Amino acid sequence: MLLTRYSALAVAIITLIVSGYYLPHVWAIPMFIVAAALTCLGLYDLTQPIHSVRRNYPIIGHLRWFFEEIRPEIRQYMIEGDQDKIPFSRSQRSLVYARAKDEVSDRAFGTLLDVYEDGYEFIAHSVRPAPPTDPAKFRLRIGGQSCTQPYSSSILNISAMSFGSLSANAIRALNKGAALGGFAHDTGEGSISPYHREADGDLIWEIGSGYFGCRTADGNFDPIQFEKQARNAQVKMIEVKLSQGAKPGHGGILPAEKVTPEISQTRGVPTGEDCISPARHRAFATPLEFMHFLSELRRLSGGKLVGFKLCVGQPWEFMGIVKAMRESGILPDFIVVDGAEGGTGASPAEFIDHLGMPLREGLLFVHNTLVGAGLRKQIRIGAAGKIVSAFDIAATLALGADWTNSGRGFMFALGCIQSLTCHTNRCPVGVATQDPLRQRALVVPDKAERVANFHRNTLLALSDMLAAAGLAHPSMIGPHHLVRRVSPTEVRMFSQLHTFLEDGDLLRKEREPDFYSAAWRLARADSFSIGQ
Secondary structure (H helix, E strand, O other): OHHHHOHHHHHHHHHHHHHHHOOOOOOHHHHHHHHHHHHHHHHHHHHOOOOHHHHHOOOOOHHHHHHHHHHHHHHHHHHOOOOOOOOOOHHHHHHHHHHHOOOOOOOOOOOOOOOOOOOOEEEOOOOOOOOOOOHHHOEEEEOOOOOOEOEEEEOEEEOOOOEOOEOHHHHHHHHHHHHHHOOOEEOOOOOOOHHHHOOOOOEEEEEOOOOOOOEOOOOOEOHHHHHHHHOOOOEEEEEEEOOOOOOOOOOEEEOHHHOOHHHHHHHOOOOOOOEEEOOOOOOOOOHHHHHHHHHHHHHHOOOEEEEEEEOOOOHHHHHHHHHHHHHHOOOOOEEEEEOOOOOOOOOOHHHHHHOOOOHHHHHHHHHHHHHHOOOHHHOEEEEEOOOOOHHHHHHHHHOOOOEEEEOHHHHHHHOOOOOOOHHHOOOOOOOOOOOHHHHOOOOHHHHHHHHHHHHHHHHHHHHHHHHHOOOOOHHHOOOOOEEEEEEOOEEEEHHHHOOOOOOOHHHOOOOOOOHHHHHHHHOOOOOOOOOO
16 A cells, blocks of 8 residues: 555656666656656655645555546536536526537437426427417516516526626627517626627616616715716616525625726726625615615606516515515516526525525516405516526416516527636636637627527427417416426425415405415515514
8 A cells, every 4th residue: 555655656666767767768768857856855745744645645646536526527518417406407407508509409219307306397289289479479568567678578588797706808709699589688786887788688677786877986976977878779678686596695895906997997996906706785774765766767767667686595584575565655667576596696604505585486476466465466586596497487477477587598699608617717718717819719709699599499399388378478377387296106386386376465464374375464664673
């Protein structure tokens, strides 16, 4: 065993002696140099105090770090099963790649899924299928009574991803793809860059707690800068981000070395300083103040659509916002629910794995709260969280969403290979990097076509699924159309699995005590804290 541990060092020393003996023969020179380097490395390994493996296994101990470095690639390309989700399975990625390239995505020889496994889901089809509807008609009008500039939105749009986290070429391709396909592109909280403007695709301007693009020098909200940007015709919707699925309740820092002159100009922050996105907003501190802030944004924007996005956390806080809507009479035009399983940005492991409400539970909670408060018909709901297929869209709509957003699905359409290096600035395909040499790999015209193709082909597949269920439009799908296996011998419709409130239920004093009524009693319009 001792010989095995030190075999590499012993071989290096013997080679050094032998090659040294035959110097200055030409063949001996490279051997001597390599052996000398390995011998020095091995002797250093024996004496260094940091790594125990290298002290016991000089030279060969370095292989541990080599194999650890390439482990994700080995797993993805050689070991990973078709249905292993890390976080998206090979089957999911292959589906997006095929649709983005406008290739046939049909499969032969039956499903690879275990249809008798708990959690398997399907849509109940009809014995009288409907004719497929043109997916171009899969749109909805967003805009409440106070909105003077409503928007006809696709039911599938690009989720929030900022310039800074994504490369300039990625932003160019996404926006050009959105323009080609007639759907919307959410800017993310990094504001509107010049690259969002080039193709003139419809924009959803997300405003986070850093107020990038509409901030004062000390980081507060700047109404003058906001009005200047918001009234641009390309901006169709204003979305205030309360929290996001990737790291709910967590602020963010873009290190100084990543704050390039372009990002500095786009975000309105100094070059060479850390760009800080606080964990909470400064412009409001209570639900009522939040409603008045939204009203001010609507006024400054000239009556455009105004809403907010959140990953649901403490239920009484969202219910407090809903109570503030009723008390103030100010309603957002839309709410976007971000699931805890979502997120293109990097965040601490504990936040990724154990913080925030998953999409379906969060969506159902928001939908039920608005229904129970008698406001659902006046407010549209969008949803985001691991949506890449037509079935994902259908299941999300069945639980109460009006439209869906996809982030990583469109990243796959751009060529993302799920290398899981988004936060390192070393994205191998030029999607999530600011390195000009790396992002030149992303050819904008080609990838823009793929973005549009993925959108079109996914909605074509949705049209076929809905037709098989006897439905003509996505708005017709409900929880009774979706079925989930709950045991090896039992399946249930979503309508049987989940609680669905009736209109105005939360306003009825005689309502039986349950989760919703208990949380509603705790909610306050004048504070995000628990009421008495």
